[in-house]
Amino acid sequence: LHYVDWGNAEKPPLLLVHGGRDHSRSWDWVAADLRRDFHVIAPDLRGHGDSAWAVGSAYSMIDYVLDVAALLKALDLFPITMIAHSLGASVALQYAGVYPEHVDRLVAVEGLGPPPGLGKPASASARMAQWIREMQGLARRHPRRYASLLEAVTRMRDANPRLTADQALHLTRNGVFRDEDGTYAWKFDNFVRAVSPYLFNLEEAREIWGHITCPVLLVRGDESWAPDPAVDGRANAFRRAEIMTIEGAAHWVHHDQLEVFLRGVRRFLGVG
Template sequence: MNGPVSRFYFSDRLRLHYVEWGREDKPTLLLVHGGRDHCRSWDWVAQELARDFHILAPDLRGHGDSTWSQGGAYTLAEVVADLVQLLRQRAGRKVVVMGHSYGGAAALFLASLYPELVERLAVVEGTWPWQELRTQKPLADRFRDWVDKVHELSARGPRKYQTLEEAVARMQAENSFLSTDQAHHLTVHGLHQNEDGTYSWKFDNYIRTAYPFRISLDELRDLWSAVTCPTLLINGGKSWVEDPVANGAAALFPQGRTAMIADAGHWPHHDRLDEFMAITRPFLAG
């Protein structure tokens, strides 16, 4: 199968990148990657689904080949605005959405706030805000932590790798489930080469900051309860993200269902692709 076509669009004065798979006469599927990832992390899934869907896979702001935010603040609200812009420009109809982690949390807000845009929703390891907001620090502490982190990142600069192989090793250290071929693919598309010949990740390090002003747990409950489309929550049994059934998050979604991939970590679509596709393919097709 042919690879994706690379395209750009503008949102909030930023030039943002996305790739496109499949034919435009097919139903549209939006694939939203996670934090510090990039659009090509969906390649294995996209190859499986491109015959059945017109796929849009964006590089979120500050990731991949998209522009970094000015000022270094990255919020889910801004990501949702970018996704709405992309869908209004390129879809023109309700779409199927699948998001992972940070992108999964954004996809949940998208479906809640813009139900006219989302037909059905698959969320991979994206209910982490439920556990984060239950245990968050007071605002004053969050505010100071954010300022300190911004100053630290400003002084530190992006990490440099002397060779591609060194970066591949770092990728595999982050996710031990990855094969060497997977890690190489993700690394090649996730790096740029610096003027001195070294390599650095494409993502903006400021993504690591946690913006201090957040919604409350009650507000999150209200937003998730307003997701009225069919919703599939997929989690890895060996991930740090809590089981949404066990912590009560899954019960908030009126048309929610869940799937647990026992031998997967935080990236089930990389860790156990065949099992992941067996779960998601029939759901996405409706």
């Protein structure tokens, strides 16, 4: 498991956990700001960034939670403050519910469930068959190659048009590798694309969230697909949750409205 250590080991530890098909350097702007007050660690989840691919893995939630638990134990980063996005936020919330005594504060950016359309309201056997087809298809699929870094940057901006040119270049440069033939491809394992046949179980998630004892800041963008947790009731599962909705931001809140995001996070962490 690869991770970036921003130094200041004498400061309280802070773990930054990225989302799916992303990488640790996605947090660089946040880390650069918070490194004055924290010892910042940003891992690449398995199959992402510069971490190893887990050959034959289904890249399930429990795998990611296990990796985070192993990293924190190996580095002895307790108690830990966590800021996490999307898939990473789901991982962080599950970790905090299993090990509430290890987490001091937690900022979860849009991590309360999968996007619409991934619920798969089909029978268990149909979902399993679909997952097997997806895995077999991914085994035959070659990673897309880009003739130039600029071409990959264009694809990055297509995914999030709110990115500035500098943001898109930075995220792409750290998210691709250059092959021997001069083409570029994304670092993440294609198999992370497969959707688990096991549905997101909201009741079990709520049970885990209910064990979290630290303050939690639930962040969402007002232009995102993520529903308001105050409206759909998910916020009620937490003992000590605060909701921050940021205007002019979609799913990548910390990229779309960085300064607003940092102000809210600093206030919540008590380092404003």
